[in-house]
Amino acid sequence: MTTLYATLGVQADATLDEIKLAYRRAAMKWHPDRNPGREAESHAAFQQIRDAYAILSDAEQRQVYDDVFEREMRRWEAEHAAQEAEERQAQEEARRVAQEHYEQMVAIAMRFADAGHSRDVLFGVLLGKDCETDLAAQIADSVHALQASRQACAGQACDEAVAPADAGTARTEIPISAFEAFWQGLFRFR
Incomplete structure (x- = not known):
């Protein structure tokens, strides 16, 4: 002015x-x-x-x-x-709604993964629940990785050391925990 x-x-x-x-x-x-x-x-x-x-x-x-x-x-x-x-309040409300939606989608994916469904089924279910394609793929990948990690841990003791591929080295590798697998699946770069 x-x-x-x-x-x-x-x-x-x-x-x-x-x-x-x-x-x-x-x-x-x-x-x-x-x-x-x-x-x-x-x-x-x-x-x-x-x-x-x-x-x-x-x-x-x-x-x-x-x-x-x-x-x-x-x-x-x-x-x-x-x-x-008002704009800040609206943005905060939009963030809260998005967070609730995200948490709901993760819970749904976890429920279907626990029932033994594949990654593709998880992805399809999330799409059917009005989840955006990229977010559905990210959640499906992460939950599937978490489920695979859980199944791997169930087959062996999770704190047991795994021998490296090269038997000539003395270093041992410890498998990734279920939480780490889930976290990496959610936030890895593509």
Whole structure:
């Protein structure tokens, strides 16, 4: 929003002499006779300059303008702050709903995985529950990896060391825990 002060190119605390000098400069620059070919633009700008000078050069009108401008700025700032608060609240609500949806989709996938269904079935069920394709794939992959990790642990003791593929090394590798498999499945990069 352009103020009358900005129209003349002066500060809000400018003296009357500074306002007069700024008016003369702006009037010379935007006078329609000095801007051939741009008469409509210069006429509009010149009129704004004249109106600004008429108000700011009169002490009473200037005081009224300053009071009204200050009051309106406070009102605008309050409205703007309220609007930002509403937007933040709406974003927070959208995040909460998305989190609830995500948790619900994971619970559904876990239930079907526990029943012994494959990754593709998990993916299809999630799509049928209005889950976005990418999210459904991510959840299905993660839950399937978790289930595979659980089954692997059920077949052997999870804290048992697994021999590496190269028997010549002395290093042993420990299998990934169920939580780590689930976590990596959720957040791995593709």
